[in-house]
Amino acid sequence: MSETMLELRGVSKSFGHKPVLKEVDLSLSAGSVLGLVGKNGAGKTTLLKCALGLQHPQRGDVRILGEPAWELSAAGKERLGYVPQKIDLYPWMKIRQITAYTGRFLSQVEQGPCRTAAARMGAEPGRPRRVLVGWPDAKASHHLGPRS
Secondary structure, eight states: OOOEEEEEEEEEEEETTEEEEEEEEEEEETTOOOOOOOOTTSSHHHHHHHHTTSSOOSEEEEEETTEEGGGOOHHHHTTOOOOOSSOOOOTTOBHHHHHHHHHTTOTTSOHHHHHHHHHHTTOOTTSBGGGTTTOSOOTTGGGGSOOO
16 A cells, blocks of 8 residues: 555635635545646645645644644655745845755755855855845855765
C-alpha cells in the first residue's frame, strides 16, 4: 500500500464573509500528480496554502506525511517542494532573518555560504530585505546549494 502524502478532511476556509473552501476532502498517495484548475479566486492557492500549513483553515484537518500540516517536522518539510506564484516575504524581516527562516526548511543548506552570497550582493545581514527586490540577476545563487 502506498504512503499517504497529503490528506485533507472537511477543510473549510473563509475570508470575511466569503467562503473559499467548503469542507474539502482530498487524499494523495506517494507518486500521485494533481492539477488544480479554476478561475481566479476559486480557491486554488488557498487550498495549497492550507495543505502546506501556510494558512490555518477555520475547520477541518490537514496532514502531510501523517503529521499535522501546521506542526510539520523538519524531516517532513525536507520532503516537500512548493513554488508559489508570487514570493511574499515579510517586509519587516531583515536579510539574516530571511536566511534563518528559509534555512529551517532545508537543513542541508549551510548558513555560511548564504551569508557569503548575501555579502557579494552587498546585502548586509541587518539591512531590510527591500535591498534585494528588483535585482535582475542572482549573482550568488550558485553558492546556495546543498552541502557536498
